[in-house]
Amino acid sequence: MAHTxxxxxxxxxxxxxxxxxxxYLVxxxxxxxxxxxxxxxxGASDVRVLGQGTNVLWSILAVVLGAIVLATAAIGRNLDVEANKYLGWGILVxxxxxLATSRTDANFFGFTIATVVVTYLVGLMLITAGLYLKVAPQSEVGAPRQVREGRTA
Incomplete structure (x- = not known):
């Protein structure tokens, strides 16, 4: 994205x-x-962790997603940019x-409304971080419009 x-x-x-x-996810x-x-x-259970509802499936998924975010944050080199953007959007989905299934039998992650709010916040944090972490050689740096038009000098 040229405007990033x-x-x-x-x-x-x-x-x-x-x-x-x-x-936090880990x-x-x-x-x-x-x-x-x-x-x-x-499925929904009465278990609350840090004020949020969870079950085994969501706990495993949170550990895996958190480990991926931590690994890409440690590696850097624009790998974290892509991982944060895609994982952030995935977490928002x-x-x-x-949120749509919170009081139905389709709530297979065991979310509560507090969990939905925290999930949105974590997803937005990852997307925001992904938008500002991009690294490039100094020769490619310039104002977004200059980069799009190939006028970097």
Whole structure:
């Protein structure tokens, strides 16, 4: 995307934001796995972790997503940009699905409204971080319009 900032001066802040989102997902997932051991794999349960509803499936998914975010944040090199954007949008889709099915039998992640809100926040944090983490050689840096038109000098 030509209008995405390149070598943004606040890149370290956004990288830290990405790391915090990934760490939160891992911590939430691990605590969720501990709390939900012996519970059903899917479906709503009475288990609350950090004030949110969860089950084994969502806990496992949170650990996996958080590990991917942490790994890509550690590697960097624009891998974190793509991972944050796609995982952020994916998390928003999951949150929207769970918001739509929160009081039905189709709520197989065991979400509560608090979980939906936190899921939206984590997804938006990842998308925002993904928009500002792009790195490029100094020769390709310029105003977005200059980059689109190939007038970098």
């Amino acid at each position: 900032p390149v070598n943004h001066p606040l890149r370290p802040l956004y990288r830290a934001l990405s790391f915090v989102a990934g760490a 911590v939430f997932g691990v605590i969720g796995l501990i709390q939900t051991s012996g519970e059903s794999f899917t 999951v949150g929207s699905y769970e």
